[in-house]
Ligand SMILES: Nc1nc2c(ncn2[C@@H]2O[C@H](COP(=O)(O)OP(=O)(O)OP(=O)(O)O)[C@@H](O)[C@H]2O)c(=O)[nH]1
């Protein structure tokens with residue numbers, strides 16, 4: 001039996017099994033089995049692998065990247081071309097785009113790389129079409145645009161989410177607050193600081209046993225944690241990426257239909273071809289990228305607001321700021337003065353290299 005067939009078999013069995021007290025151990029086992037089979041499929045021996053491939057590995061530029069994922073002909077290339085000014089072939093024929101096409105758009109002074117990708121089809125993560133290469137590129141992006149055609153948004157949305165999830169991508173989610181620590185003896189000890197609403201002890205034990213963790217401490221601090229969350233933490237190779245649902249072609253529907261679409265969380269309705277509501281899309285994109293702009297202030301002169309140094313959240317210390325200007329600056333710095341939301345007072349705060357900067361802070365480096 002091939003891995004794909006085994007996956008299908010486990011999925012079918014899960015669908016047949018009702019969730020209750022008596023089945024929770026068995027369901028836990030099945031969820032862990034499924035995760036292991038998927039890993040096998042996507043690993044280097046899995047045939048096809050998860051890697052890039054010809055035309056998929058493009059040079060990464062800019063401070064952050066946004067990958068466009070969607071079924072064929074939803075308008076990914078139309079949007080990317082107009083947004084970046086880079087030509088990417090468009091047509092009414094499916095699978096027009098065959099490789100990764102990169103472009104750049106500047107937002108608030110920050111160059112953002114946009115990656116137009118080929119359309120994917122259902123079963124993409126099992127190796128159908130170019131889906132696996134496409135999803136492998138999406139895995140490396142800082143933000144994913146899931147582009148949907150407004151005439152069939154909900155069904156397509158579910159299918160694409162399923163394809164990305166099967167590849168270890170978690171959308172609009174933080175890593176669950178669960179820890180599993182191996183030990184030498186003592187069996188499986190479970191502690192929880194929140195009520196266990198979606199997982200029980202049997203399920204936790206089944207998952208651990210399936211991973212041969214017969215002695216371990218499991219600590220659950222995540223409200224509404226599930227067996228899938230536990231599997232994710234044990235597998236450890238998941239990526240957590242923000243996603244925006246771009247509902248394209250709103251020029252083709254009525255205002256009443258548009259009202260309903262606004263109820264889809266994290267969505268922005270647009271028309272790429274007619275350039276409708278693109279400003280909102282750029283606003284939401286900027287917010288979700290969560291970048292940190294820092295303005296430099298030379299001695300005795302006003303801050304330079306025209307060209308911010310743009311940093312990523314989590315890499316926004318004064319040290320990161322210095323290094324992104326020139327690698328020698330951090331060494332020469334005596335101290336820095338910071339104005340803005342990361343500073344304790346409005347007069348400016350004297351700080352060191354480890355100080356974490358916030359969006360729109362002003363910094364003076366004293367040498
Ligand atoms: N009505 C309408 N049509 C659009 C819009 N955006 C794109 N289209 C049309 O949809 C068709 C597909 O557009 P593409 O940009 O090639 O779509 P794609 O998603 O890149 O397609 P693939 O590369 O084949 O996956 C073209 O005929 C576009 O003119 C839109 O906002 N409204």
Ligand SMILES: [K+]
Nearest residue numbers: 073091093096
């Ligand atoms: K197309």
Ligand SMILES: [Mg+2]
Nearest residue numbers: 076077096097
């Ligand atoms: Mg295209």
